[in-house]
Amino acid sequence: MRRMDKEKQITPRQITSILASTIVGAGILTLPREVAAAAGSDGHLATLLGGILATLLLLLLTRLGLRFPQQTLMEYSDLILGRFLGKILSISFIIYWLLLAAIVVRIFGEMVITAVLTRTPLEVIIGIMLLLGAQLAAQELRVFARVHEILLILTFPLLLLLFLISARNVNLLHLLPVLAFGLLPVLRGALATSLSYLGIEIITMLVPYYTEQGQALKYHLYGAAVALVVYVTIVVISLGSFGADALQYLQWPTLEQIRIATIPGVLERLESVFIGVWVVVVFTTVGSLLLMVNLSLSHLLGWQKRNRLWHYLLILPMFFLARYPRNIVAVELYAGIISRAGLILITAAGGLLYLVALLRRLKGAGKENG
Amino acid sequence: MTQTKKPIRARELASQRKREEVLKEPPQELTGDLKADMALIKKLVHYSSDIVFREFALGTEERVEAGLIYADALVNKQVIDQDIMQGLMHWAGLVRAGQPLTRSNAFQYIEEYLLTIGEIKITGQVEEILGGILSGDTALLIDGSPQAYLTNTRSWAMRTPTEPNVEAVIRGPREGFTETLIVNLGLVRRRLKDPDLKVETFEIGKRTKTSVSLLYVVDIINPRIVTELRRRLKNISIDGIVDSSYVEQLIEDSTASPFPQIHSTERPDKVVANLLEGRAAIIVDGSPFALIAPAVWAQFFHSPEDYYERSQIGTFVRIIRLLSMFFSLTLPAIYIAFTSFHPEMLPIPLALAISGARSGVPFSPFLETLVMEIMVEILREASVRLPGPIGQTIGIIGGLILGDASVRAGIVSPLTVIIVAITAIGSFASPSYSSAIAFRMLRFPLMVLATTFGFYGVSVGLILITIHVASLDSVGVPYLTPYAPFMPEGQKDAILRLPWSLARQRAPEVKPQDKWRMPRPGKKGKKGGLDEENG
Numbered sequence: 086m087r088r089m090d091k092e093k094q095i096t097p098r099q100i101t102s103i104l105a106s107t108i109v110g111a112g113i114l115t116l117p118r119e120v121a122a123a124a125g126s127d128g129h130l131a132t133l134l135g136g137i138l139a140t141l142l143l144l145l146l147t148r149l150g151l152r153f154p155q156q157t158l159m160e161y162s163d164l165i166l167g168r169f170l171g172k173i174l175s176i177s178f179i180i181y182w183l184l185l186a187a188i189v190v191r192i193f194g195e196m197v198i199t200a201v202l203t204r205t206p207l208e209v210i211i212g213i214m215l216l217l218g219a220q221l222a223a224q225e226l227r228v229f230a231r232v233h234e235i236l237l238i239l240t241f242p243l244l245l246l247l248f249l250i251s252a253r254n255v256n257l258l259h260l261l262p263v264l265a266f267g268l269l270p271v272l273r274g275a276l277a278t279s280l281s282y283l284g285i286e287i288i289t290m291l292v293p294y295y296t297e298q299g300q301a302l303k304y305h306l307y308g309a310a311v312a313l314v315v316y317v318t319i320v321v322i323s324l325g326s327f328g329a330d331a332l333q334y335l336q337w338p339t340l341e342q343i344r345i346a347t348i349p350g351v352l353e354r355l356e357s358v359f360i361g362v363w364v365v366v367v368f369t370t371v372g373s374l375l376l377m378v379n380l381s382l383s384h385l386l387g388w389q390k391r392n393r394l395w396h397y398l399l400i401l402p403m404f405f406l407a408r409y410p411r412n413i414v415a416v417e418l419y420a421g422i423i424s425r426a427g428l429i430l431i432t433a434a435g436g437l438l439y440l441v442a443l444l445r446r447l448k449g450a451g452k453e454n455g
Numbered sequence: 456m457t458q459t460k461k462p463i464r465a466r467e468l469a470s471q472r473k474r475e476e477v478l479k480e481p482p483q484e485l486t487g488d489l490k491a492d493m494a495l496i497k498k499l500v501h502y503s504s505d506i507v508f509r510e511f512a513l514g515t516e517e518r519v520e521a522g523l524i525y526a527d528a529l530v531n532k533q534v535i536d537q538d539i540m541q542g543l544m545h546w547a548g549l550v551r552a553g554q555p556l557t558r559s560n561a562f563q564y565i566e567e568y569l570l571t572i573g574e575i576k577i578t579g580q581v582e583e584i585l586g587g588i589l590s591g592d593t594a595l596l597i598d599g600s601p602q603a604y605l606t607n608t609r610s611w612a613m614r615t616p617t618e619p620n621v622e623a624v625i626r627g628p629r630e631g632f633t634e635t636l637i638v639n640l641g642l643v644r645r646r647l648k649d650p651d652l653k654v655e656t657f658e659i660g661k662r663t664k665t666s667v668s669l670l671y672v673v674d675i676i677n678p679r680i681v682t683e684l685r686r687r688l689k690n691i692s693i694d695g696i697v698d699s700s701y702v703e704q705l706i707e708d709s710t711a712s713p714f715p716q717i718h719s720t721e722r723p724d725k726v727v728a729n730l731l732e733g734r735a736a737i738i739v740d741g742s743p744f745a746l747i748a749p750a751v752w753a754q755f756f757h758s759p760e761d762y763y764e765r766s767q768i769g770t771f772v773r774i775i776r777l778l779s780m781f782f783s784l785t786l787p788a789i790y791i792a793f794t795s796f797h798p799e800m801l802p803i804p805l806a807l808a809i810s811g812a813r814s815g816v817p818f819s820p821f822l823e824t825l826v827m828e829i830m831v832e833i834l835r836e837a838s839v840r841l842p843g844p845i846g847q848t849i850g851i852i853g854g855l856i857l858g859d860a861s862v863r864a865g866i867v868s869p870l871t872v873i874i875v876a877i878t879a880i881g882s883f884a885s886p887s888y889s890s891a892i893a894f895r896m897l898r899f900p901l902m903v904l905a906t907t908f909g910f911y912g913v914s915v916g917l918i919l920i921t922i923h924v925a926s927l928d929s930v931g932v933p934y935l936t937p938y939a940p941f942m943p944e945g946q947k948d949a950i951l952r953l954p955w956s957l958a959r960q961r962a963p964e965v966k967p968q969d970k971w972r973m974p975r976p977g978k979k980g981k982k983g984g985l986d987e988e989n990g
Binding site: 096098099197201202205210213217220221224225227228230231232234235236238351353354355357358360361362364365368 | 792796797799800801802908909910911913914915918919921922925926933935938939940941
């Protein structure tokens with residue numbers, strides 16, 4: 086079997102980095118508004134709950150992936166569902182990832198042109214970001230993993246530092262009362278936040294490349310935990326700074342929150358720094374999505390290896406997809422649809438594949454080496 | 456070609472041609488006929504004037520013809536006169552053990568009784584004899600014998616070890632490598648008296664036949680590194696190696712990168728420290744710079760001094776260097792981004808001060824900074840080329856007067872001068888010259904990105920650099936270790952410089968066979984010392 090010779094090149098720590106930086110993407114901009122709308126002052130609880138739900142999904146995907154330690158999602162879905170249904174699943178995943186990457190890039194572009202580079206055409210911002218993502222995805226997998234690792238070390242502390250600076254404006258009274266409207270809004274909010282946790286499906290494509298699959302579960306949980314910490318911090322600070330009511334009317338609450346933050350006498354209005362960091366956050370997500378698209382595409386076309394050049398070709402359709410929504414309202418609308426569809430797709434595919442694999446007693450070749 | 460042509464006589468021309476004629480297929484071995492052999496070698500070196508041919512005779516019972524060949528400039532004449540010529544011509548007259556020197560026993564007799572020289576090689580291969588002569592050996596040919604002696608008489612003008620120029624330290628050894636391989640090997644061996652220190656010597660360069668030595672400590676280094684380096688050294692096929700940088704560029708992993716993937720140093724102490732870490736060193740004859748491989752990026756802000764000072768100082772200095780390297784890469788770009796795109800980020804008094812200083816300056820921040828940066832680069836290049844004191848003068852004139860005058864003339868703002876000066880000084884703080892150059896170069900594309908897209912552009916540029924650096928390897932070791940792949944043990948000697956008692960393991964980046972440089976904690980008994988006095 087040709088799958089047997091997959092080169093093991095991603096270390097456990099790199100798994101954590103890839104997972105964390107893929108999950109944390111465009112979501113951090115709008116998340117506080119969405120949870121505030123759904124759960125009011127319990128937004129942070131909703132975020133926490135959403136994270137836990139996402140982690141459960143992650144556990145399912147991990148179990149599934151480790152059942153087939155030599156294969157990616159595309160490969161074992163062929164095995165479990167048969168070639169035809171498997172292909173349909175692969176295609177729907179590819180479409181979903183393409184759309185998701187396009188919308189992430191578009192949201193990024195919208196924010197950059199409204200907040201900092203007001204006179205730069207949207208197309209230029211989007212184009213550069215896509216090229217940057219393609220440049221990352223086109224690297225060898227181990228280089229891809231190293232970039233994620235080093236950027237996580239460099240940017241996440243900076244991100245948390247920015248949030249801490251803005252924590253000066255937090256009034257914890259805004260977080261009260263706890264559970265004023267019962268559990269239902271929290272649940273609804275949790276569902277809304279789990280959209281921000283999209284990206285966990287990257288592990289399904291990378292499990293066969295792990296150097297130490299025995300530790301996969303542990304490091305997957307670490308990755309999810311990093312994302313959870315970032316998200317909860319953001320929501321707590323946004324809620325605490327603006328209050329749930331005002332928060333619902335802010336287009337990009339995270340940006341606003343950083344905008345009002347100052348280090349007295351040194352720096353003010355740190356949103357440019359934030360955008361500098363945010364470029365990294367979005368770029369890692371786009372790179373991961375592009376890599377997934379190309380990995381599955383090469384499988385679909387029956388190639389032995391992914392063609393590096395394809396990453397650059399793939400950004401063409403993405404560029405036009407990203408340009409398609411007419412304005413920011415349309416972007417938000419599409420973003421909601423795409424992420425909902427993605428959540429359903431991942432949950433359904435994960436659950437279905439795992440159930441059928443259990444029922445048909447299917448197991449991948451090769452044992453999990455620890 | 457402007458010289459007036461002198462008429463050359465036809466005969467002279469013919470003899471000239473004859474002298475420079477290249478033998479199509481020179482004979483492989485000596486014939487044993489002295490006259491013919493001497494003539495052959497004379498022809499093979501094209502009658503070069505620095506090769507000396509001396510014929511003489513010895514023998515007691517019968518006349519034995521002999522010939523000496525050596526390169527005038529590469530030999531110790533005293534050794535030739537006293538230990539070869541004198542022995543042969545003077546002492547050959549003595550009859551030892553009833554054995555007179557005759558034509559038939561001459562060859563063996565000379566080796567056993569007459570040549571008072573330690574290192575002798577016997578060979579009949581013409582090519583080997585030629586090679587020996589050209590590296591300072593003296594060839595001794597005896598009539599009637601198809602073999603010759605190659606005696607080691609090598610000696611040439613050499614520099615004695617002096618203080619390293621490029622990598623100066625305040626505290627630490629003052630010796631630096633010289634251009635002579637043997638001296639350099641001695642400098643290393645003297646510091647590392649370990650029988651497990653192995654020296655492998657290769658001859659590289661079809662014409663220069665340069666000796667290149669690969670050094671490593673057999674039971675520390677990862678054998679895969681040795682195999683890979685040996686393979687790469689053997690694969691070099693070039694006419695000449697003039698400096699160790701030739702070897703560096705021919706064996707490095709990626710030539711398309713501005714970042715050096717092999718470390719070069721002129722300090723023997725640094726080489727020894729790296730050998731002990733499980734790295735290999737390559738010393739090239741004729742170059743005072745030794746190469747150290749594999750190299751990781753973190754090494755380029757390390758200096759041997761970090762280990763000679765107290766560990767806290769070492770850590771502090773490393774952070775300073777890292778900062779200065781970061782400044783030398785990004786400061787102009789950040790300045791441009793601030794002034795042309797994001798003045799709102801600065802507190803109002805500062806923003807006002809900047810715009811006040813910039814008022815009346817006719818150029819955009821980018822143009823201003825670019826011109827000043829290029830001026831500094833020109834100054835730097837000029838002062839390197841000029842001899843010491845003049846170079847300093849140029850630096851002072853350039854730095855002080857030009858900067859001051861251009862501000863007074865209102866062409867650039869004082870702030871730009873400050874930024875450019877910090878950038879230039881920052882790039883000097885890097886202990887590795889070659890990595891400082893990489894940052895100096897990459898600064899310019901970053902400035903272009905900053906002036907087109909502000910901080911977004913700077914971010915994009917830095918990400919591209921990160922991707923590139925992450926994609927590099929040095930002899931199979933990822934360039935960004937111990938950060939990516941992250942190694943907790945490696946952090947003890949990366950930005951931090953922990954005291955030896957805490958960093959008992961060798962650097963894990965190069966995966967040494969023998970992990971521990973000090974015994975594991977708890978293995979040895981209690982420390983002696985003052986307590987014993989009390990008790």
